[in-house]
Amino acid sequence: MGCCTGMLRVILITINLIVLKAGLILAAIGGVFFSKNFDLFPDIEEYSTDLKPVMIALIIVGSLLLLIGLVGCMGACTGKSGLLNIYIVVVLGFMLLEGAIIVLVLLKKDDFKTKIETAAEDLFQQYKDKFAGDTIGSEDVTETVIVGVNAGQWSVKCCGLISGATWWESNGKFPPGCCDNFDPNVYLEELQGSNPEFMISTCPNGGNVFDIGCIERTTNLVNDFSTIVMGAVGGIIALQVICLIAAAASKNSESVSV
Numbered sequence: 001m002g003c004c005t006g007m008l009r010v011i012l013i014t015i016n017l018i019v020l021k022a023g024l025i026l027a028a029i030g031g032v033f034f035s036k037n038f039d040l041f042p043d044i045e046e047y048s049t050d051l052k053p054v055m056i057a058l059i060i061v062g063s064l065l066l067l068i069g070l071v072g073c074m075g076a077c078t079g080k081s082g083l084l085n086i087y088i089v090v091v092l093g094f095m096l097l098e099g100a101i102i103v104l105v106l107l108k109k110d111d112f113k114t115k116i117e118t119a120a121e122d123l124f125q126q127y128k129d130k131f132a133g134d135t136i137g138s139e140d141v142t143e144t145v146i147v148g149v150n151a152g153q154w155s156v157k158c159c160g161l162i163s164g165a166t167w168w169e170s171n172g173k174f175p176p177g178c179c180d181n182f183d184p185n186v187y188l189e190e191l192q193g194s195n196p197e198f199m200i201s202t203c204p205n206g207g208n209v210f211d212i213g214c215i216e217r218t219t220n221l222v223n224d225f226s227t228i229v230m231g232a233v234g235g236i237i238a239l240q241v242i243c244l245i246a247a248a249a250s251k252n253s254e255s256v257s258v
Contacts, residue, residue: 013073023067120152180210
């Protein structure tokens, strides 16, 4: 029993040392950039205002992790019931929060997917009305829409909303962004020229056309992301259960010794 308790205590100390180190790193990064010390990274100084909320979040999360790791290490090393009780309560609170995250992911996954699909439908339909078909549409389309549709398809690796390139209904033509060798930077330069291409029949330089629609692709990505989030949170909860068991064992060990 004593051997098992000692092993659990070592596990608890090791885990909390990692947590303490992670908290220290996050808090230090947040503090350095929040104070606008951009000597090492001068290129991001112009974005300092936009980054401020992120830096504040890093400081808060880092400080919490630092505090939890410190309390956990001290409690495991000393076996003091007071410290271990605080640690257990805090870990239980985090477990409740993580459980809420899983529920939120499950409840909001479809809403998130619907918002993405609605935004994509609006952009894609504007592009289709303007450039697809036998005649060019009369409605003006901004460069933002043109770049967004093409870069979006290329980055997500899809073409059209559903069923791939056939969705465009343009006599076998499709936007350049449907090609796997599409280059957004080159395309931006072409848009500034006199004769940019908005619909093409084959990908240049032997490129391939994505054969899945963007709504289908988005559904797959959202499902994969949800699975990753829930798996990661589930793994963290399992680790926290081990910490709780180790903390309880350390408490009991200290009580017995007394």
